[in-house]
Amino acid sequence: MMLFSKKTNPLRISLLTGLSLLVGVLMGIYSPINLFYLDMPIIGVIEIMISLFSFYCFWCAKTGKAKVYQSYVLVFLTTFLIYLAAYSADIRALSFLWGLALPIVYYLMFGEKQGFYFTCLILLPSIYILFINSPSEEFISYRAIVNYTFAHFFIWFLCHLYEKQHNQDKIQLQIMAHNDALTGVKNRHALEKHFKRLEKNAIQANVLLVDIDFFKLVNDEFGHSVGDAVLIEVAKCLQSQTDEDAIYRLGGEEFVILLEKVSIEDSRKKAEQIRHAIEQHTFHSHDLHLHLTVSIGVAQSSLGNAMIDALHRADNKLYQAKNKGRNAVCA
Numbered sequence: 629m630m631l632f633s634k635k636t637n638p639l640r641i642s643l644l645t646g647l648s649l650l651v652g653v654l655m656g657i658y659s660p661i662n663l664f665y666l667d668m669p670i671i672g673v674i675e676i677m678i679s680l681f682s683f684y685c686f687w688c689a690k691t692g693k694a695k696v697y698q699s700y701v702l703v704f705l706t707t708f709l710i711y712l713a714a715y716s717a718d719i720r721a722l723s724f725l726w727g728l729a730l731p732i733v734y735y736l737m738f739g740e741k742q743g744f745y746f747t748c749l750i751l752l753p754s755i756y757i758l759f760i761n762s763p764s765e766e767f768i769s770y771r772a773i774v775n776y777t778f779a780h781f782f783i784w785f786l787c788h789l790y791e792k793q794h795n796q797d798k799i800q801l802q803i804m805a806h807n808d809a810l811t812g813v814k815n816r817h818a819l820e821k822h823f824k825r826l827e828k829n830a831i832q833a834n835v836l837l838v839d840i841d842f843f844k845l846v847n848d849e850f851g852h853s854v855g856d857a858v859l860i861e862v863a864k865c866l867q868s869q870t871d872e873d874a875i876y877r878l879g880g881e882e883f884v885i886l887l888e889k890v891s892i893e894d895s896r897k898k899a900e901q902i903r904h905a906i907e908q909h910t911f912h913s914h915d916l917h918l919h920l921t922v923s924i925g926v927a928q929s930s931l932g933n934a935m936i937d938a939l940h941r942a943d944n945k946l947y948q949a950k951n952k953g954r955n956a957v958c959a
């Protein structure tokens with residue numbers, strides 16, 4: 629049975645927790661009223677059952693044992709009860725108005741796509757129940773139906789807009805969380821994730837630790853904005869030399885390139901190619917024409933404790949390259 633994972637679906641699980649508690653309490657309040665006061669035993673008994681199931685879902689969600697099916701069953705039962713109440717009760721009790729809350733529940737619980745389909749599905753039954761339940765002259769059915777339908781569409785539209793915006797924000801946040809704001813290449817957080825993926829799939833990779841030589845001098849002589857422009861151009865240079873998705877900025881003037889399933893000798897050759905490309909490149913910024921070099925340390929990642937270990941060994945190699953006089957590769 630598929631379990632909700634707090635890590636993969638933190639929003640939906642908190643929604644299941646809240647919704648199950650809310651439904652459990654509401655049904656708990658309504659059931660004695662329907663059983664003993666309004667003389668609607670069937671609805672009262674169903675409400676008790678839904679209330680118990682809701683509290684069970686609440687307990688599962690709280691203890692990390694919630695299963696995906698529970699959210700569907702809970703929402704289905706709530707929908708069913710709302711329509712049963714709207715159908716059975718006097719129209720003047722306005723129980724059908726609860727139906728307007730359903731699109732919100734669908735979109736929050738199931739997201740944009742399923743929210744859309746489920747909201748589509750309930751529109752016709754809502755109108756039908758309203759129509760057949762409005763025979764009296766005191767209640768003008770066609771006006772009620774028109775108003776209800778428009779309210780339904782209005783809430784549906786708002787939910788859809790909200791969920792769309794929410795999804796776009798999520799994508800934007802993901803990009804911001806995984807990319808370096810200055811150079812646009814990936815950041816340390818993304819590198820950690822990449823290493824975890826490699827570990828999980830037992831894939832060996834080689835780390836190229838690229839460090840710009842005497843970068844402090846660029847800042848000191850020409851200013852930080854020139855330094856920033858150089859960092860952006862170095863990142864572009866690296867992108868032109870290797871797979872864009874494999875480049876990460878560790879911070880400062882240090883970049884990491886991860887090469888998967890490549891021998892250490894081929895990685896060393898790639899590092900040499902990159903070193904040569906930067907050496908040949910002219911950096912244009914603020915009317916300046918600069919020539920820079922990089923030193924590169926190359927190391928193989930080991931499986932288990934991969935990132936810290938590989939970066940540490942690549943750093944040692946980089947240190948050797950710097951000691952050799954810079955503009956060098958050490959593997």
Ligand SMILES: Nc1nc2c(ncn2[C@@H]2O[C@H](COP(=O)(O)OP(=O)(O)OP(=O)(O)O)[C@@H](O)[C@H]2O)c(=O)[nH]1
Pocket residue numbers: 810839840841842843844845847851852853854855856859879880881950954
């Ligand atoms: N412009 C700019 N400078 C940065 C940024 N991050 C770090 N730095 C600078 O990068 C410089 C790094 O200097 P060092 O670590 O001494 O390295 P280096 O001058 O390149 O010397 P070696 O690595 O030994 O060749 C420091 O002056 C930092 O202020 C940044 O985002 N933009």
